[in-house]
Amino acid sequence: MKQLLEGVYQAGKSLATANADPGHRVYNEKLLHEEGMEFRIWDAFRSKLAGALKKGLKHFPFRKGSTVLYLGASYGTTVSHLSDILGGEGEIYAVEIAPQCMHDLIELAERRENIIPIHADARKPGEYREVGGVEVIYQDVAQPDQDGIMLKNARMFLKKDGIAMIAIKSQSIDVTKPPAQVYEEVMQKLEKEFEVLEKIKLDPYDRDHLFAVLRYRGKV
Numbered sequence: 001m002k003q004l005l006e007g008v009y010q011a012g013k014s015l016a017t018a019n020a021d022p023g024h025r026v027y028n029e030k031l032l033h034e035e036g037m038e039f040r041i042w043d044a045f046r047s048k049l050a051g052a053l054k055k056g057l058k059h060f061p062f063r064k065g066s067t068v069l070y071l072g073a074s075y076g077t078t079v080s081h082l083s084d085i086l087g088g089e090g091e092i093y094a095v096e097i098a099p100q101c102m103h104d105l106i107e108l109a110e111r112r113e114n115i116i117p118i119h120a121d122a123r124k125p126g127e128y129r130e131v132g133g134v135e136v137i138y139q140d141v142a143q144p145d146q147d148g149i150m151l152k153n154a155r156m157f158l159k160k161d162g163i164a165m166i167a168i169k170s171q172s173i174d175v176t177k178p179p180a181q182v183y184e185e186v187m188q189k190l191e192k193e194f195e196v197l198e199k200i201k202l203d204p205y206d207r208d209h210l211f212a213v214l215r216y217r218g219k220v
C-alpha cells in the first residue's frame with residue numbers, strides 16, 4: 001500500500017485511508033487488509049475531497065492533530081475519512097442542519113471520538129461559536145449563498161493563513177447561468193479575503209462543481 005499524502009494511500013486505482021474503527025464500515029465501502037492494518041476504500045464518486053485528489057489536488061492541509069470545521073457534513077462519508085487521517089489528537093467539528101443526517105453523524109461520533117457533531121445552520125456561525133479557532137474549514141453545502149457562508153465562518157473561526165476548501169455547486173447558486181460564470185462570480189467574492197491556491201473542476205466525479213483551495217488573509 002503506497003502512501004500518497006499524510007494518511008492517504010493508493011490501493012490499485014482507488015484511494016484509501018487506514019481505518020480508525022477496524023471492522024466497521026461507514027457507507028458500505030470496501031475494506032482491505034495489508035501488513036496487519038485495515039484500510040477503507042475512499043470512493044471518489046461519494047466524496048468531493050476524494051474526487052479532487054483523483055483530479056490532482058496538490059494542497060492537502062489535513063494532518064494528525066489538525067482542527068477542522070466541516071460545513072455540510074451530511075451523513076459523514078468524507079468526515080469519516082478525515083477522522084481516519086486526523087487520528088485521536090485531531091478534532092472535526094461537523095456542522096449539519098438536516099435531522100436525518102445528524103442521526104447518522106451522532107452514531108458515527110459514538111465510535112470515533114475526534115468527530116463532534118453540531119446540529120446547526122452553517123449560515124449562522126454564532127450558533128456554534130464555542131468551536132473556537134480552527135486550522136481548516138471544509139465546506140460542502142447546497143445553498144445559493146455558498147460564498148457568504150464561507151466568509152462568515154472564516155471570519156469567526158479560521159486562523160490567519162488557515163486553509164479553506166469549498167465545493168462550489170453551480171446548480172445550487174444559479175441554474176440560469178453557465179457554471180463557469182457562477183464559479184467566476186463566487187471566486188471574485190472570496191478573493192477579497194482569500195488567496196486562491198488551487199481550482200479543480202470535479203467532473204466526472206461531480207458535475208458542475210468547482211473545488212477551490214484558499215488561504216485566509218482576513219479582511220483587508
